[in-house]
Amino acid sequence: MTEIPEHLLKRAQAAREKAAADSGAAAPSSGEASDPRIPQHLLDRSKAARSGGDAGGGVAVAEKAGAVVTAAPTAGGVPVGAGPGGHTQRLLTVVKSGSIQEAKGAPVDKVHTWPHLLAVEFVAALACTAFLLVFSWVVNAPLLQAADPNKTPNPSKAPWYFLGLQELLTMFHPMIAGVTLPGVALILLILAPYLDRNPSNKPEDRKFMTTMMTVHLMFWAVLVIIGSFFRGPGFNFTFPWRDGIFFEL
Amino acid sequence: MAKVLDNPRPTLKERAAKIGEQVQGSQAWNSIFRPGSIFRKGYTDSPRNRSYVIMNSVLYHLHPVKVKRHAVKVSYTLCLGGLSFFLFILLTVTGIFLMFFYRPTAANAWQDIQTLQTSVTFGLLVRNMHRWAAHLMVLSVFLHMARVFYHGAYKAPREFNWVIGVVLLTLTLLLSFTGYLLPWDQLALWAVAVGTNMMGYTPVFGSQVRFVLLGGVEIGSETLLRWYVLHVLMLPFVIVIFMAIHFWRVRKDGGISGPL
Numbered sequence: 001m002t003e004i005p006e007h008l009l010k011r012a013q014a015a016r017e018k019a020a021a022d023s024g025a026a027a028p029s030s031g032e033a034s035d036p037r038i039p040q041h042l043l044d045r046s047k048a049a050r051s052g053g054d055a056g057g058g059v060a061v062a063e064k065a066g067a068v069v070t071a072a073p074t075a076g077g078v079p080v081g082a083g084p085g086g087h088t089q090r091l092l093t094v095v096k097s098g099s100i101q102e103a104k105g106a107p108v109d110k111v112h113t114w115p116h117l118l119a120v121e122f123v124a125a126l127a128c129t130a131f132l133l134v135f136s137w138v139v140n141a142p143l144l145q146a147a148d149p150n151k152t153p154n155p156s157k158a159p160w161y162f163l164g165l166q167e168l169l170t171m172f173h174p175m176i177a178g179v180t181l182p183g184v185a186l187i188l189l190i191l192a193p194y195l196d197r198n199p200s201n202k203p204e205d206r207k208f209m210t211t212m213m214t215v216h217l218m219f220w221a222v223l224v225i226i227g228s229f230f231r232g233p234g235f236n237f238t239f240p241w242r243d244g245i246f247f248e249l
Numbered sequence: 250m251a252k253v254l255d256n257p258r259p260t261l262k263e264r265a266a267k268i269g270e271q272v273q274g275s276q277a278w279n280s281i282f283r284p285g286s287i288f289r290k291g292y293t294d295s296p297r298n299r300s301y302v303i304m305n306s307v308l309y310h311l312h313p314v315k316v317k318r319h320a321v322k323v324s325y326t327l328c329l330g331g332l333s334f335f336l337f338i339l340l341t342v343t344g345i346f347l348m349f350f351y352r353p354t355a356a357n358a359w360q361d362i363q364t365l366q367t368s369v370t371f372g373l374l375v376r377n378m379h380r381w382a383a384h385l386m387v388l389s390v391f392l393h394m395a396r397v398f399y400h401g402a403y404k405a406p407r408e409f410n411w412v413i414g415v416v417l418l419t420l421t422l423l424l425s426f427t428g429y430l431l432p433w434d435q436l437a438l439w440a441v442a443v444g445t446n447m448m449g450y451t452p453v454f455g456s457q458v459r460f461v462l463l464g465g466v467e468i469g470s471e472t473l474l475r476w477y478v479l480h481v482l483m484l485p486f487v488i489v490i491f492m493a494i495h496f497w498r499v500r501k502d503g504g505i506s507g508p509l
Contacts, residue, residue: 003295003296003297108317109317109318109319110315110316110317110318111317111318111321112296112299112314112315113302113303113312113313113314113315113316114299114302114303114308115299116316116321117312117316117320117505118302118308118312120321120323120328121328121331124328124331124332124335125331125332125335128332128335128336128339128385129339132339132381132382132385133374133378135377135381136374136377136378136380136381137374137377139377139381140373140377141376141377141379141380141381142434142436143359143362143363143366143432143434144434144436145434145435146359146360146433146434146435147355147359147434147435147437147438148435148438149467149468151435152439153435153436153439156439156440156442156443157440157443158440158443158444158447159426159429159440159444160384161387161425162426162443162447165447166443166447169447174446174447174450175450175452177447178446178447178448178450179447179448179450179452180452186415186419189415190411190412190415192398192403192411193403193405193407193408193411194408196404199404199405200401201400201401201402201404202401203399209401210399213395213398213399217395248436249380249384
């Protein structure tokens with residue numbers, strides 16, 4: 001249940017007491033037809049609506065208006081600031097029942113971000129930090145000999161995420177392997193949402209795109225793994241279990 | 250004697266409570282925490298206060314007050330996007346620490362790292378964290394992309410946010426690659442030599458691209474300075490802007506996850 005703020009509860013309580021006191025004082029004015037402060041044309045309209053039978057909203061509004069008027073303070077004659085005819089309020093508009101917008105969307109099952117999401121995020125961040133701290137404590141980042149432009153290590157390898165490209169270099173001309181192929185892959189990746197015209201995001205409807213992406217990702221993953229672990233001196237093919245690993249992160 | 254009994258010395262608890270009240274009633278305190286903030290009036294668990302935690306704090310930039318129930322399932326998003334952002338923050342913090350001890354010149358760079366590792370308190374640990382967090386961020390951004398793709402979460406109206414995401418992936422790789430050179434050891438020098446040689450094969454203006462990247466025809470002190478500025482200033486600046494757009498679009502396009 002939603003929590004009702006303290007001051008609203010107090011106000012409602014006060015209004016209820018006042019209404020009870022007022023109705024005790026001015027008991028006979030229960031029927032709005034006899035109330036002289038409601039304009040005649042409004043009474044006619046509500047009467048017509050009631051006899052019409054179908055416009056429930058209009059009747060409800062008229063009754064409510066009557067109730068509000070009876071609840072208004074009556075003691076002391078015409079209050080200060082009252083309008084013509086002694087009315088203390090004016091009817092600005094009558095909202096018909098059909099004109100009120102109805103919410104069409106189905107209700108969505110939602111939870112509060114705090115604590116449901118923030119707590120998860122906090123734990124994830126904490127776990128990530130803990131993992132990094134322990135890992136950094138145990139494994140040192142590599143720092144080889146100072147850079148020497150005259151001494152080329154064998155093999156020379158790019159960072160691991162570029163090793164797929166370096167692997168392609170062994171097969172194609174550098175312009176194709178180093179620029180064209182990754183460029184095309186990147187552009188295809190950017191255009192993916194515009195090329196994929198299928199509106200569904202259910203896995204069973206997207207077998208083609210899922211396959212394409214998996215093939216694409218596996219293509220790079222396999223190249224990176226070969227470049228990282230299966231390439232030795234001279235970037236020649238080796239087996240890591242035979243010749244050791246030529247790889248630094 | 251009677252006077253003492255009427256006015257007993259306030260206990261420590263009472264005094265603390267009084268000070269707390271004075272602080273919370275002060276103008277300074279009220280200027281820091283917005284009306285409705287849980288730090289103004291205290292937190293008791295209620296739906297209203299749960300909303301206020303988000304609504305009256307800077308978190309409102311990142312999250313709405315309520316999210317779809319299935320969006321908070323860890324098995325759905327694996328927290329990958331959030332973790333990528335968190336790793337970026339971690340990398341910024343550790344990176345600022347490293348900047349205090351590092352000069353980007355060919356004569357000093359390697360020696361500075363060596364000194365950092367051997368004679369600065371926590372120097373080795375912080376450098377390790379920076380290195381491993383960088384690799385982990387490349388991995389988490391990549392996995393985040395795969396996750397989004399396999400859920401079909403790039404479809405309308407999220408197409409453009411996917412494009413920004415690919416830009417962010419590229420920027421992450423560039424950040425990692427520019428940082429790779431900075432230790433100025435054999436690994437850094439030759440990894441970057443291989444990478445920049447590849448870029449030299451860009452059609453039409455390959456040699457110009459290489460010249461601009463290296464600040465010369467060979468990797469040297471100028472390259473180091475150039476990549477240092479790229480790594481600590483320019484690329485982070487650019488990636489923060491793109492991240493801001495990315496996060497804003499996540500909220501505008503229908504929340505952190507799930508079909509719309």
